[in-house]
Amino acid sequence: MLKKITVILLISFFVISQFSLAQKLDGEQVLKNLEASRQSKSHQMEMEMDLYSSSGDMRSRRLNNYRLEGEIERSLMRFTEPADIKDTAFLLLDDQANNQEDMYLYLLALDSVRKISGSQKNGDFVGSDLTYNDLSIFSGANFSDNYQAEIISEAEKIIELQLTITDSDIDYSYGKMWVRKDFWLAEKIEYYDQQEKLLKIVTLSDFDEIDGNRLARRIEVENVQKGSRTILKMLKVDFNPELDSNIFTTRYLQRQ
């Protein structure tokens, strides 16, 4: 009888421990959960971008963001207001299979399409606190394309990750991310510069779920070293609209 009880207890303990191991998350799984929060094949957003300088001056801009998944992930941002930046556009083409990411910037004042490559990708996007590399993440790209993650700590509602940069074009030394387990969305990201000093804090808030896709409607990027801030607000969001792939071309950037 005692032998039977011992065997049953050992088997139970083994099963429970396996179950616990199966539930234990790693950084890669957290990033996959983040990617799974959005299942749409395309989206169209109307956004507002508020730029705050270190002295507190504010400039406001409006833009439209389009994204189309596929063999090549395509993203287009086009400014609509104010008049001095209207029709300035940014095109991103990410060919994951061939490890090729192409970025193009169109300036109406020059009427020319300029390729953004190499170290230019770490430059500020039209005077904001976002770099061109940051844009590729916040326009819907997957974190796992550019980062590896390791769990630093895990609480009931929040997981803290250490991000290792895997894309050599990105100028940060490393990052940290705090992920909400209820939404599987990041609520805060910190980026550190090459001297390993805190450079930027990205705060995501106003979480929402539309057609099964979760997103943060407010993204604040604070450059701690410069004292400036950029706030992105998603005013209108439409998931899975019918988008013509021809709009994701340099030809369309220049078209009036």
Add this chain to the structure above:
Amino acid sequence: MLKLKQQKNITVTISILALILILSFLFTFKLAAASYSGELSTSLIYEQEAERWQDQSYLELDYQHDLSIDFNYYLKGALALESYYQQNQKEREFDFKLKEAYLNYYTDKIDWRLGKQNFSWGSSFKINPLNYFNPVDQGAIDPFQSRQAVAGIRAAYYPNFNWQLTGVLTQHAEIDELQSAVQLIRRRWQGYDLAASVFSGNSL
């Protein structure tokens, strides 16, 4: 180099198209299909050699009217009021310029642009060796306003995303002569964009 008669024919053709543009503007004006914007700037400059102050107010207006999804026209004009102050003397000049005026027509594979326009070849900003056509005003206060538009025709052929073939025929900005050029662009080749161009005519 084309003969003088052919140059005049091209000039007449452009003038006729400009007239059509004005007439269609007058008779088909619809605010819903039009967009316009303007910019007002003022500047105060001291000219050291002339020992005088220059006060310049500059109003730039641009207007675009979409006649259909594939056909539109664009106008940009500028009003400049310049005042010069030297000792007790004051002079004023008023000037209006039609800076750009052209028609856009888009087909399935080709984008056409006809009229007074800037031809943007090359991606560099101030020093652009590929700027065959547009003279640059080195004294312009705003560098984005430094290029001067010229009359001409541009056709850009896009067989697919990665290739672009552009042909340009223009009137030289300073002498009575035609210029022409062809540019071939190959995008996203091993992470690079490549371009080659051939130019015929007198450079600026």
